[in-house]
Amino acid sequence: MTIILVTGGNRGVGNAIVQAAGTRVRDAIVLVGCRSIENAEESIKNLKELGVPAKIEPLQITITDDMSVTAAVRTVEERYGKLDVLINNAGSFSMPKSDDLTELRENWAQGFDCLVASQYLVTKAFLPLLRKAEWGRVIMISSARGSLARNKSIEMPPTQHMMYNCSKAALNLMTIEFRNAEIREVVNEMDRITFWAANPGYCKTAFNNFRGIKDVLEGAEVTARLLESRRSEIPSGTFWEFEQGNFQQVPW
Numbered sequence: 585m586t587i588i589l590v591t592g593g594n595r596g597v598g599n600a601i602v603q604a605a606g607t608r609v610r611d612a613i614v615l616v617g618c619r620s621i622e623n624a625e626e627s628i629k630n631l632k633e634l635g636v637p638a639k640i641e642p643l644q645i646t647i648t649d650d651m652s653v654t655a656a657v658r659t660v661e662e663r664y665g666k667l668d669v670l671i672n673n674a675g676s677f678s679m680p681k682s683d684d685l686t687e688l689r690e691n692w693a694q695g696f697d698c699l700v701a702s703q704y705l706v707t708k709a710f711l712p713l714l715r716k717a718e719w720g721r722v723i724m725i726s727s728a729r730g731s732l733a734r735n736k737s738i739e740m741p742p743t744q745h746m747m748y749n750c751s752k753a754a755l756n757l758m759t760i761e762f763r764n765a766e767i768r769e770v771v772n773e774m775d776r777i778t779f780w781a782a783n784p785g786y787c788k789t790a791f792n793n794f795r796g797i798k799d800v801l802e803g804a805e806v807t808a809r810l811l812e813s814r815r816s817e818i819p820s821g822t823f824w825e826f827e828q829g830n831f832q833q834v835p836w
């Protein structure tokens with residue numbers, strides 16, 4: 585069985601990733617990582633009504649709470665003994681309410697704690713279980729907003745919150761750093777965990793008050809393509825998106 589954990593899998597892009605993985609990955613058990621078990625169960629009921637064939641199970645995980653992360657690792661270890669794929673999707677931030685420096689500092693600290701530090705800590709905590717899988721994979725749900733190349737050429741519309749873009753750029757570098765650590769520390773190529781970053785695109789979710797232009801399932805397509813790829817087909821340490829029918833690499 586392929587054990588796939590999607591953090592923040594109860595709604596938005598994460599929920600669509602659960603749906604896509606549960607439909608397109610053979611022999612998958614998809615874990616809906618969620619702050620609330622009730623919300624996870626409700627979302628699983630909806631996915632089952634949609635006919636998603638895979639086994640889908642809830643897993644309590646609040647990514648900003650170390651005790652919750654530790655407990656989630658223990659639960660996955662006890663239930664499955666390994667984790668094949670970790671999808672770091674969960675994330676949230678708030679807009680600052682004023683230009684008060686103290687408030688802005690607190691706002692950036694909270695944003696970076698959730699969107700950067702927690703992604704690192706969750707990944708780090710699951711590494712031993714990912715190593716137990718035949719092919720461990722980590723997909724960081726990033727954003728084109730974190731692409732230095734795209735921002736440099738002023739292709740992007742004006743930013744909503746500079747903190748968010750900076751956090752996704754940091755997540756992108758984290759993807760490369762994890763890939764580099766595997767190359768340096770794991771001698772046998774076939775024992776290495778693969779790290780990818782994925783840009784879902786501008787999707788209709790609560791994150792942007794449903795102003796996005798893509799349906800969440802379309803936003804999940806890039807992750808589905810990565811999950812469907814064969815080993816070594818898509819290099820570790822690369823950044824992907826699915827836009828206008830094309831599965832393509834995003835420049836860092």
Ligand SMILES: NC(=O)c1ccc[n+]([C@@H]2O[C@H](COP(=O)([O-])OP(=O)(O)OC[C@H]3O[C@@H](n4cnc5c(N)ncnc54)[C@H](OP(=O)(O)O)[C@@H]3O)[C@@H](O)[C@H]2O)c1
Binds near residue numbers: 593619673
């Ligand atoms: N929507 C877009 O256009 C877009 C574009 C590019 C990238 N992204 C990325 O896609 C990911 C998902 O965004 P979305 O648009 O689907 O947002 P969303 O609809 O607001 O969903 C966010 C999910 O993250 C969970 N979450 C938030 N903070 C958490 C925490 N501390 N611990 C555990 N779970 C937490 C939420 O759980 P609760 O239900 O408990 O709140 C929810 O399941 C994010 O990383 C976002 O940056 C989105």
